[in-house]
Amino acid sequence: MAKRSAPEVNAGSMADIAFLLLIFFLVTTTIETDSGISRRLPPIDDVIDPPEIRKKNMFIVLVNKDDQLLVNDEPAELKNLRERAMEFLDNGGGVGEEACNYCQGANDPTSSDNPDKAVISLQNDRLTSYKMYIAVQNELVAAYNDLRDREAQRLYGQPYRVMEKNFADATWGGDKERLKEQLDVLKAMYPQKLSEAEPKKRQ
Amino acid sequence: MSKFKKKSGGGTPGISTASLPDIVFMLLFFFMVVTVLRQTTPLIENILPTADEVEKLDKKDLVMYIYAGKPLPRYQEQFGTEARIQLNDKFAEVSDVQAFIEAERASKREELVPFLTTALKVDGETNMGLISDIKQELREANALKINYTTRDGTAAANIE
Numbered sequence: 001m002a003k004r005s006a007p008e009v010n011a012g013s014m015a016d017i018a019f020l021l022l023i024f025f026l027v028t029t030t031i032e033t034d035s036g037i038s039r040r041l042p043p044i045d046d047v048i049d050p051p052e053i054r055k056k057n058m059f060i061v062l063v064n065k066d067d068q069l070l071v072n073d074e075p076a077e078l079k080n081l082r083e084r085a086m087e088f089l090d091n092g093g094g095v096g097e098e099a100c101n102y103c104q105g106a107n108d109p110t111s112s113d114n115p116d117k118a119v120i121s122l123q124n125d126r127l128t129s130y131k132m133y134i135a136v137q138n139e140l141v142a143a144y145n146d147l148r149d150r151e152a153q154r155l156y157g158q159p160y161r162v163m164e165k166n167f168a169d170a171t172w173g174g175d176k177e178r179l180k181e182q183l184d185v186l187k188a189m190y191p192q193k194l195s196e197a198e199p200k201k202r203q
Numbered sequence: 204m205s206k207f208k209k210k211s212g213g214g215t216p217g218i219s220t221a222s223l224p225d226i227v228f229m230l231l232f233f234f235m236v237v238t239v240l241r242q243t244t245p246l247i248e249n250i251l252p253t254a255d256e257v258e259k260l261d262k263k264d265l266v267m268y269i270y271a272g273k274p275l276p277r278y279q280e281q282f283g284t285e286a287r288i289q290l291n292d293k294f295a296e297v298s299d300v301q302a303f304i305e306a307e308r309a310s311k312r313e314e315l316v317p318f319l320t321t322a323l324k325v326d327g328e329t330n331m332g333l334i335s336d337i338k339q340e341l342r343e344a345n346a347l348k349i350n351y352t353t354r355d356g357t358a359a360a361n362i363e
Contacts, residue, residue, distance in 0.1 A: 003270075015220065018227035025231060027239030034266070034322060035257040036352035044342045068360065078362060126332030130325050131252035133334070134351055135358040138254040145256060168259065198335065 035176075042195075057112050059088045059120045062075055063136060065127035077134055085143035089118050089190060098183070102151060102189060115190045123197040148186045158189060160186055231321040239263055243292050247272035252327040253356025260350055265318050267307045267346075269300065271333055272326030288337065297333075300340040320348045327361065 061081070062070040069076045071084055090105025092111030103114065112118035120140055124133055148160035156163070160183075166172045167179050211310055230310045249272050269288035274282040278294075290303045306315050321341060325334060342351060 011221070011224065014224035015227055018224050018231055021242040022227055022234065025238065029234065029240055034260040034324075034350075035355075036260065036322065036350045037239045037254055037256060038258045038293040038320075038348070038350045041338060041342050041347040041349060043345070043347060064207040079359060092280050124331050126330060126335065129327065130331060130334060131327030131361040133331050134252040134254055134327075134353060137351070138256050138353075138358040141256040141346040168261075177207070193337075 037134065037141060039137075053117075053119055056093070056110055057117045057119060058086060059112070059118065060147070061120065061122045061136060061140070063122075063124040063128045063132060065125040067129055067132040069136070078132075078139065081136065081139045082143045082146070085120060085140055086146060088120075089115050089143060090147055091118075102154075105152075119193045119195055121195050121197060144190055144192050147190045151189055152182075152186055156182055156183070207270055221240050243268065243270070243289070244296060245270060245275070245289070246278055246292070247274055247287060247289050249324060250327055250329075251324060251352055252353045253358070253360045254351075254353040255355065255357055256353050257355075258350070260322060260352070262318075262322065265311075265320060266350075267304065267319060267321045267326060269303075269321060269335065269337060270324045271329055273328065285304060286326070286333050288333070297336045297340055299342060300337055301344040304341070304344040304346050319346065321346050322350045324352045 012092045058078050060070075060072055064070065069081065070077060071081065076192055087105060090103050090107075090182070091098035091105035091108055091111040092114055093105075093107050093109045094117070095102060098117070101115035105111075122136065124136075131182060145161060152158060152160040152163060163179060163183055163186075166174060167176065169184060215363070230316075247270055249270060272289075273286050274286055282294055288297065288300070290299060295303070304321070308319065311319065316332060323334070323337065338349070341347070
């Protein structure tokens with residue numbers, strides 16, 4: 001009797017099975033990595049007396065329930081906020097020990113002494129919309145980053161944002177330790193002092 | 204009885220589909236590698252605000268997600284139209300946030316706990332009152348690293 005060869009398994013439906021799997025993965029997975037504005041909340045146990053901050057070193061941003069801005073007691077527009085914040089931070093009105101030798105601002109004695117002293121205070125209403133809050137946060141962070149960009153360009157010949165991106169990039173081939181030192185210098189020049197007041201209770 | 208068999212059909216031969224499964228498997232593996240499984244199904248409207256001063260949230264296993272926003276239309280009958288918090292596929296109250304954080308921490312290896320970040324995925328139309336309450340809870344739970352998840356775009360696009 002002749003030996004019968006084993007019958008071939010029909011692979012015609014293999015493609016269908018693979019498509020099924022493919023569609024399943026397409027539906028249940030997400031491709032994008034999340035990104036957003038990172039912040040650090042203040043710890044809760046700060047019962048120690050807050051340091052005295054002179055009024056001229058404060059940049060007060062208020063957002064009301066109708067998403068309108070009040071900057072240092074005068075109404076303002078979101079598109080001017082970054083510029084206003086930069087003017088305030090970069091003012092360098094201090095003298096003597098408090099002078100700021102890299103600031104390029106107006107040296108207005110009624111505005112901030114130096115970037116280290118300058119504090120931006122953000123207060124919002126409980127009815128402020130989240131998107132307005134994010135927009136304001138974004139502009140204030142952008143003000144800091146713009147100033148750091150400028151100094152980074154002057155000192156190291158490349159913008160701060162690029163350096164920051166390189167630092168976060170695992171495949172970047174440069175000297176990370178040196179980069180970190182440079183970033184720390186820039187951060188110390190314009191420290192991000194953004195304080196958020198707890199929103200007022202509404203009666 | 205004819206001596207010669209007629210040659211069957213003079214048409215073009217069909218394209219072989221034998222390699223089709225290979226191609227599809229290749230696509231499948233590509234998608235399996237570049238994507239991650241979606242953790243939660245949103246029960247709320249979640250149109251994130253836009254921003255451009257953003258940092259990437261790598262290391263997805265070190266991120267805790269808190270969603271907030273208006274319930275989707277099909278849940279509005281039951282849960283109303285007021286903005287709600289969603290934790291792990293369920294609607295939750297502000298007071299549940301701390302327990303959620305503790306549960307997330309317990310599920311991670313101990314040495315990774317200090318690196319945990321809380322990502323707030325909040326709909327743009329939500330009132331800040333709810334966010335402040337969440338932030339207060341996070342402070343009490345000592346989960347201080349937060350990230351407001353946003354879409355790409357300028358800040359000005361938010362108020363149009």
